[in-house]
Amino acid sequence: MKLLRIGPAGREKPAALVGDDEVVDVSDIVTDFDDSFFGSGGLARIAPIVAERARTGERIPLAGRRIGAPIARPHQIICVGLNYSDHAKETGQAVPTEPILFTKSPNTLVGPNDDVRIPRGSTKPDWEVELGIVIGARTSYLDSVEQARDHIAGWVLVNDVSERAFQMERGGQWLKGKSAETFNPAGPWLVTPDEVADVTDLGMWLDVNGERRQTGSTATMIFDPFVIVHYISQFMVLEPGDLINTGTPPGVGMGFVPPVWLREGDTIELGIDGLGAQRQTVIGPR
Known part of the structure; x- marks a missing residue:
């Protein structure tokens, strides 16, 4: 996976890259990519969700968005x-x-x-x-x-x-x-x-x-x-x-x-x- 945070400084939302220039929003399932996420095994839990959303979810163009x-x-x-x-x-x-x-x-x-x-x-x-x-x-x-x-x-x-x-x-x-x-x-x-x-x-x-x-x-x-x-x-x-x-x-x-x-x-x-x-x-x- 490629995980990123998009949005204005201080108000970024967690997302995952799909392809080269699109993302899927995962802010409904994880608050942020922080200590609690990594420390609780969040990577393993989020992987299948990201894969499913990449296939069926709404893809958001990355162009023009702050990373x-x-x-x-x-x-x-x-x-x-x-x-x-x-x-x-x-x-x-x-x-x-x-x-x-x-x-x-x-x-x-x-x-x-x-x-x-x-x-x-x-x-x-x-x-x-x-x-x-x-x-x-x-x-x-x-x-x-x-x-x-x-x-x-x-x-x-x-x-x-x-x-x-x-x-x-x-x-x-x-x-x-x-x-x-x-x-x-x-x-x-x-x-x-x-x-x-x-x-x-x-x-x-x-x-x-x-x-x-x-x-x-x-x-x-x-x-x-x-x-x-x-x-x-x-x-x-x-x-x-x-x-x-x-x-x-x-x-x-x-x-x-x-x-x-x-x-x-x-x-x-x-x-x-x-x-x-x-x-x-x-x-x-x-």
Whole structure:
């Protein structure tokens, strides 16, 4: 399934994609794609209903409708830094021996085509196409990497927008460079694992103003999604609906010589094979 939320910000309704450009409304059977939905086995319950409505129900054209983030605000967003071998090389940093973890404020989450706002005082705003993991069950102290598969609800495309001066030059606290409003566009949909043959071999790309900046593949991940979920579970409890951003391939702005930073008026477009595409316009501070 491909699950999404459509409607004005703060009033999105849960739906499921049918074909390429139509949806079926499921708001009469599920309040939202949130912790209670994922934690109560909602994916398994909703699957046959979505299949039946795809055959016989009213289909709604997606064109012209706002798409929100495919999950309601999670309890937490956990991020993995320097998780692509080719990205670590472009930054001049050593390949990590364990996943580098940091958090991102959950209220950064916005829809895939919503504006990205540069924060006040920003001088080095940057982009990062990433694979996101949505947690499907309460997860703690997993016994094996293989067990992590049963705790994943699905995959989602994310743009882990960053402010490098805040991240690197203000005490080295990455949270500050990652948590400005609008800094986590997600979607357009959550794709359940059964629809992705091999999540460790997905092409990724990102353009700024029509110029290709990032081209990569999840194949160059240092720690794959299942290793990541198992690893994080040894240090904290992951709740249903939580989001994990798993790192980015090379081509981020700070990797260019000289660096290239986002500016007001820029357009960012990005995608991952099988997970859809996003498009954001960069706007100035409030």
